[in-house]
Amino acid sequence: MGAATVETALGPVATTGLGPTLMHEHIVTRSPGVHENWPHLFDRDAILSIADRKMADLYHRGIRTIVDLTTVDLGRDIDLILAVARRSRVQVIVATGVWWMPQRYFSSHGIDEVAELFIRDITVGIGTSGIKAAIIKCATDTAGVTPVIENVLRASARAQKATGVPISTHTWAAGRSGEAQQAIFAQEGVDLRRVVIGHSGDSEDLGYLRGLMERGSTIGMDRFGLDHFLPTAKRVEVLARLCAEGYADKMVLSHDANCWTDMLSEDDKRRTRPLWHYNHISDDILPALRAAGVTEDQIQQMLVRNPQAIFAARQGGAA
Numbered sequence: 037m038g039a040a041t042v043e044t045a046l047g048p049v050a051t052t053g054l055g056p057t058l059m060h061e062h063i064v065t066r067s068p069g070v071h072e073n074w075p076h077l078f079d080r081d082a083i084l085s086i087a088d089r090k091m092a093d094l095y096h097r098g099i100r101t102i103v104d105l106t107t108v109d110l111g112r113d114i115d116l117i118l119a120v121a122r123r124s125r126v127q128v129i130v131a132t133g134v135w136w137m138p139q140r141y142f143s144s145h146g147i148d149e150v151a152e153l154f155i156r157d158i159t160v161g162i163g164t165s166g167i168k169a170a171i172i173k174c175a176t177d178t179a180g181v182t183p184v185i186e187n188v189l190r191a192s193a194r195a196q197k198a199t200g201v202p203i204s205t206h207t208w209a210a211g212r213s214g215e216a217q218q219a220i221f222a223q224e225g226v227d228l229r230r231v232v233i234g235h236s237g238d239s240e241d242l243g244y245l246r247g248l249m250e251r252g253s254t255i256g257m258d259r260f261g262l263d264h265f266l267p268t269a270k271r272v273e274v275l276a277r278l279c280a281e282g283y284a285d286k287m288v289l290s291h292d293a294n295c296w297t298d299m300l301s302e303d304d305k306r307r308t309r310p311l312w313h314y315n316h317i318s319d320d321i322l323p324a325l326r327a328a329g330v331t332e333d334q335i336q337q338m339l340v341r342n343p344q345a346i347f348a349a350r351q352g353g354a355a
């Protein structure tokens with residue numbers, strides 16, 4: 037068996053070369069259609085220079101890979117992702133899939149037709165870029181599993197089975213959305229070990245979190261800095277507790293932050309969410325975890341070995 041590789045914006049890399057990896061971030065999120073119609077709202081060069089600085093900050097802190105889970109309904113712009121990746125030393129893994137604000141297209145076309153789009157992104161490439169997605173994003177929010185969301189979840193499951201790449205989800209953790217997602221994926225025959233249930237770090241319901249992991253999935257402790265969902269101290273406490281219980285091999289870390297978004301200016305971010313940025317885990321959370329008894333080996337497990345295993349499994353590696 038050859039070394040496992042994973043597709044990135046700049047082509048395949050060995051999974052052993054991923055290094056410390058943030059499993060749920062965004063480079064740019066925006067409202068699809070707005071900038072196409074009002075291009076004066078979108079200063080591409082300014083955004084690129086913000087991204088250059090933020091990606092360099094990540095690299096200097098030792099982060100080597102980010103997974104950009106930006107979907108079509110979050111304004112995925114593969115040319116922009118490529119431009120940022122070319123100018124950065126941080127590797128970027130790109131996603132296919134749909135978030136929880138799907139365009140009408142996704143309710144008026146069947147599950148298999150939608151799955152084909154995801155499969156195309158993974159096997160042929162996104163648009164004409166040749167860049168292949170290496171992970172499938174889908175989402176359930178406060179409205180729960182609506183008909184269109186169920187369509188997308190089932191399409192994601194079928195694309196997972198057809199391609200072997202992992203699924204990574206958005207959930208409304210307070211509503212225990214991860215359980216409904218796992219039930220649908222299991223019905224579709226997905227191996228739940230190939231699934232990351234995202235935004236689980238918003239929850240302090242240990243029973244819910246243990247259940248997600250006991251059924252095989254990895255949980256995303258992936259919104260560090262978004263204190264309005266769960267304060268930092270609670271996030272650290274829950275994570276340290278689950279590490280102490282032996283779950284470090286089932287958790288991954290991230291911020292769900294972005295370099296730029298049309299939903300919140302950089303000034304508003306600093307004012308309303310001062311800890312929500314790419315450097316928060318490196319600067320604040322890892323020291324807090326160490327102080328809470330999380331070992332260096334457990335940190336390596338969550339930041340390096342778990343992401344590596346999740347992307348290597350496609351070729352019959354771990355998991």
Ligand SMILES: [Zn+2]
Nearest residue numbers: 060061105292
């Ligand atoms: Zn996200």
